[in-house]
Amino acid sequence: MTKCRPVFQLDNTLVRIAADENIPLVDSFFSEFGEIRRLNGRSLTADQLADTDILLVRSVTAVDETLLKGTPVKFVGTATIGTDHIDLDYLQRANIGFASAPGCNAQAVVDYVLSSLSVLIDVRGVSFADLSVGIVGVGNVGLCLRRRLEEMGVDVVATDPFKDPAVVGPLTSLEEVLKADVVSLHTPLVNDGECPTRHLMGAEQLLQMKQNACLINSSRGAVVNNAELLAHLRSHNDFEAILDVWEKEPHLDLALMHRCMLATPHIAGYSLDGKMRGTEMIYQAVCEYFGLPMRRKLGQFLPEPGIRRVNFSDQVPLNQALRTAIRAAYEVRVDDGKMRSAMSRAEDVKQTFDQLRRDYPLRRDIPTMKVGVPAKCVDLQQLLASAGFAVRTK
Numbered sequence: 001m002t003k004c005r006p007v008f009q010l011d012n013t014l015v016r017i018a019a020d021e022n023i024p025l026v027d028s029f030f031s032e033f034g035e036i037r038r039l040n041g042r043s044l045t046a047d048q049l050a051d052t053d054i055l056l057v058r059s060v061t062a063v064d065e066t067l068l069k070g071t072p073v074k075f076v077g078t079a080t081i082g083t084d085h086i087d088l089d090y091l092q093r094a095n096i097g098f099a100s101a102p103g104c105n106a107q108a109v110v111d112y113v114l115s116s117l118s119v120l121i122d123v124r125g126v127s128f129a130d131l132s133v134g135i136v137g138v139g140n141v142g143l144c145l146r147r148r149l150e151e152m153g154v155d156v157v158a159t160d161p162f163k164d165p166a167v168v169g170p171l172t173s174l175e176e177v178l179k180a181d182v183v184s185l186h187t188p189l190v191n192d193g194e195c196p197t198r199h200l201m202g203a204e205q206l207l208q209m210k211q212n213a214c215l216i217n218s219s220r221g222a223v224v225n226n227a228e229l230l231a232h233l234r235s236h237n238d239f240e241a242i243l244d245v246w247e248k249e250p251h252l253d254l255a256l257m258h259r260c261m262l263a264t265p266h267i268a269g270y271s272l273d274g275k276m277r278g279t280e281m282i283y284q285a286v287c288e289y290f291g292l293p294m295r296r297k298l299g300q301f302l303p304e305p306g307i308r309r310v311n312f313s314d315q316v317p318l319n320q321a322l323r324t325a326i327r328a329a330y331e332v333r334v335d336d337g338k339m340r341s342a343m344s345r346a347e348d349v350k351q352t353f354d355q356l357r358r359d360y361p362l363r364r365d366i367p368t369m370k371v372g373v374p375a376k377c378v379d380l381q382q383l384l385a386s387a388g389f390a391v392r393t394k
C-alpha cells in the first residue's frame with residue numbers, strides 16, 4: 001500500500017486525504033492541504049485508510065463501522081446528494097465529522113427528467129402542456145422540477161410528508177399523485193422510520209397508476225420494487241418506465257432494461273457543473289471543520305460550455321423550440337443507446353455498468369446554455385426561460 005506524505009499540520013494533527021478516483025477537481029481544491037491518494041471507491045477497504053484523516057467518497061462506497069473502525073479518519077465527505085451509503089449514526093457515535101453536497105447536481109437531474117419527458121411526448125405525439133406530472137418528494141430535485149414544469153405550463157401534483165405547502169406549494173397524498181400521466185420519484189432511500197421509501201412503489205401502487213402512465217425513477221433504485229415493476233410492465237403493454245437507477249446496481253436486470261422506454265446507468269446527476277459543485281461543497285465543509293482558509297472557488301475551474309448558443313427564428317413553433325433546446329442541452333437517448341449497446345456486448349454486467357459511469361462525458365446544466373430568440377417572440381422567450389435556459393434576445 002502506498003503511504004501518503006502528510007504535508008499539512010494543524011494543531012499537531014496531520015491532515016491526509018484519500019479520495020474516490022471519480023471525484024473531479026480533488027487536486028485543484030485540496031492539494032494545498034496534503035498529498036492526495038486516489039482510490040477505487042467500489043473496492044475501498046479499512047486497510048487502505050490506515051493513514052487517512054479525511055476520506056472523500058461518492059455513492060458507491062459503503063461508509064460504516066467496518067470501513068472506519070481502527071482508522072484515524074476524522075472527517076468523511078461525500079460529493080453526492082444521496083447519503084444512503086453512509087452510516088450517519090456510526091459517524092456520530094465515533095465523533096467523525098461529516099458533510100454531503102445537498103442539491104449539488106439537482107439541476108442535472110431536472111435536465112434528465114425534462115429530456116426524458118421530451119422523448120415521451122415525441123413518442124406519444126403530445127406536447128408538454130398535455131401531460132400531468134406527479135412528483136414524489138419535493139426536496140432539492142423535486143422542487144426545482146416542480147417549478148420548472150409549472151412555469152412551462154405543465155399540470156403538477158406533488159406529495160411529501162415532511163414539507164410545508166407554504167414553502168413548496170400544494171401537496172396531496174401519494175394516491176392522488178399516482179393518478180398523473182407521469183410519476184417522477186425524488187425521495188431519498190429510507191429503510192425504516194415513519195415514512196420508509198424502500199419499495200415505496202410496488203405492485204399495489206403501480207396498479208393505482210393509469211394503464212398508459214409512465215414511471216420515472218432517478219432517485220435510488222430500491223425506491224421501486226424492480227421485480228414487481230417488471231411484472232407490471234409485462235402485463236401492461238401501454239405502461240412505460242424510464243429508469244436511471246436500479247435496485248441492485250451495479251448489477252442490472254437486463255430483462256427490465258429491455259422493457260424500459262429509456263434506461264441509463266445512474267447518470268442523471270452527471271453534469272460537469274453538478275459534479276464540480278459537489279467537490280466545492282465538500283471542500284468548503286472540510287475548510288470549515290478544520291478551520292482552514294477557503295482559497296478555492298468553483299468559478300476558477302469551470303470551463304465555457306461546448307455549445308455556446310442555439311438560435312431560434314420567429315417561424316419555429318413554441319413546442320418544437322422547447323423540445324429542440326432541451327435535447328440540444330441534453331439528449332437522454334444517446335445515453336440510453338450507449339447503455340443498451342454496451343450491455344448487449346457485456347461479459348460482466350456490473351463492470352460494464354461502472355465503466356459507463358466512469359467514462360461518462362459530463363454534460364453541462366441547462367442554465368449554462370444560451371438561446372437566442374427574436375425580440376418580438378415574447379412567448380418563446382418566456383417558455384425557454386421557464387425551462388431554465390439563459391435567453392438572449394436578438
Ligand SMILES: NC(=O)c1ccc[n+]([C@@H]2O[C@H](COP(=O)([O-])OP(=O)(O)OC[C@H]3O[C@@H](n4cnc5c(N)ncnc54)[C@H](O)[C@@H]3O)[C@@H](O)[C@H]2O)c1
Pocket residue numbers: 081082083102103105106109136137138139140141142159160161162163186187188189190195196197200218219220244245266267268269270
Ligand atoms: N440519479 C442520480 O444521478 C441522482 C442525482 C442526485 C440525487 N439523486 C437522488 O435523488 C433523490 C432526491 O434528491 P434531493 O436532492 O431532492 O433530496 P432531498 O433530500 O433534497 O429531497 C428529498 C425529499 O423527499 C422527501 N421524502 C422523504 N420521504 C418521503 C416519502 N415517503 N414520500 C414523499 N417524499 C418523501 C423529503 O421530505 C424531501 O423533501 C435522492 O434519493 C438522491 O440520492 C439521484
Ligand SMILES: O=C(O)[C@H](O)[C@H](O)COP(=O)(O)O
Pocket residue numbers: 022057058059060079080081082083105266267268269270
Ligand atoms: O446522490 C447523488 O448525488 C447522485 O446519485 C450521484 O450522481 C451519484 O453519483 P456517484 O457518487 O455514484 O458517482
